[in-house]
Amino acid sequence: MRKAAPLILLAVLLAFPLVVRDHYYQHLMILVLMWVVIGSGWNIIAGYTGQVSFGDAAFFGTGAYTAGLFATKLGISPWWGMVFGGVTAMAVAFPFGWITFRLRGAYFALATLALNEVMRHIATIWESLTDGMVGILIIQTFVSKVPYYYIALALAIVSVISIQIIMNSRWGYYFVSIREDQDAAESLGIDTHYFKMVSLNVAAFLTGMAGALYMNYMGFIDPEVVFSLHDISIMAILVGIVGGVGTIYGPVVGAFVMVAVHEFFRTGFFGFFKGLASITGSDAITVFAKYVSQAHVLGFGILVVLVILLLPNGIVGDWNKIISKLSPFKRKEVVG
């Protein structure tokens, strides 16, 4: 059963756009798959290597801008950005990691936060290249959402499989050893600086590709959207944490949950209160519904707090804990 689960999931995902014709749900699924890629990237640097990144948006935005500028400035297909977006994100990550990984402790986390802001400022100020706050608008290749869905699915599968391959290889053990005890890793002859760089660059590559996918799919970006701290960087962390830090399928579960929750808050519980207000004709509920959709970021923030307090290792990581809490038949612990 456990071995078959990924295959069943894959079959369901492959059949999804053929069964569900509704554009809204197809759109949500494309976002979920995109977040699987970003979450996997975050997971490899933060979850496995233990270097928590607060600035994934820097790599995401770089990838998105690469794809966008390919189309507007060079006049070649933005799909080339899928490859080169990852490469330019690595070009940002390389010098950045080289500087910050020399220091231990909180420096890396803070530096990623700073990188996020620096990249957003550059994209805003450098108007001759990026058009600043006006943003970049390109014409989407496909009208239907189905091709985008399969491209996103392919990207998500590639990222999950490549993470699995990396984590089963020698590199994977190096990453985890750096997370668990850097001194011990170093004393065993692991070049921790080098392998932190490797991990960061893999993460940046995946995140950059996701950014390029976003550019191609949405057709419009501006600095506030793709370099957003809350909507991209924090969301990436949440996808990683909710799903399960340091697990292969954690980001997959996390992406599903977080996109659903995000949509849940944004639409005011899928229009539940609005519907209730129109049925009962109560003004109070109308006002309440308005407040609920206004406060979606607040709900999101409260969720961050609750998740970290109650599920620090995520749904996949704390699965046994959740089951034992929910199970009505408590099994007695066997002592001995």
Place this chain on the structure above:
Amino acid sequence: MEVFLQTLVSGILKGGLYSLIGIGMTLIMGVMGIINLAHGQLMMVAMYVTFVCFHYLGIDPYISLLVSMPALFFLGMAIQKFTLNPLMEVESILPENQVLMTVGIGMVLTEIARFIFTSDYKSVSTKYSNATFFIGEISFSIALTIAFFIAILFTVLMFWFLVKTDLGRSIRATAQDKDAALLMGVNSKRITTMTFGIGSALVAAAGTLLMPIYYLFPDIGGPFTRKAFVITILGGLGSTVGAIFGGVTLGLAEAFGATYIGMAFDDMIGLLIFILVLLFLPGGFKRLTKI
């Protein structure tokens, strides 16, 4: 020459306030070993307290220090007690859980402020908000000068508190070695709670002092959080003396940057300093002063 001196003066005056923000941050950093990414948001809350005091109750901003500082002291203690302390016992893979928690708390504070006060810009305009006096050719903003001296007063008090009182000694002991402090009979949990409260109260003072000359909206917390961590990195993590130097340096750098490079780069300058420090002086001023 006048422009240069004028920039120098306004940089130092602003730097005094930044030091106050930085000391709060570095105290929390020292005792808890984490960066508090809700620091600017706590300041934003203090600014709204000041705004409410002035607008609805007619209390002068300087007197409302007596309201905003205790209020934020208790808010900080509550945050530490109910959200950050429980995390210490939770078994988790990532050590940065507490930092993430402060990000979440920052988001919640910002959104609650937006919920109550909407996103509109608010300000507190007193008689002395735009008043200035001159020494020679150099103009001094009265509000900023008062703020500077109150900031210095608080800094000196803080030093006296840390060096001379029992509680202050316990805080320093916990910052140096938590386990050893615990063995010496210091209740480290109570100390971390107190420290978070004191750090919040200090940043509340900075927010209230800034209010007569600044404007206010819910998202103002983010930039100040970034300034606070630039100051802490510049001064060296956990160093109080370093935070003062860091604050003044950032104030000067921002003032000179605004005068000679351009206002658009205001936020960039702090981040540029951050990267330069990481490159050339990792460890900050702490490495030079050894305190």
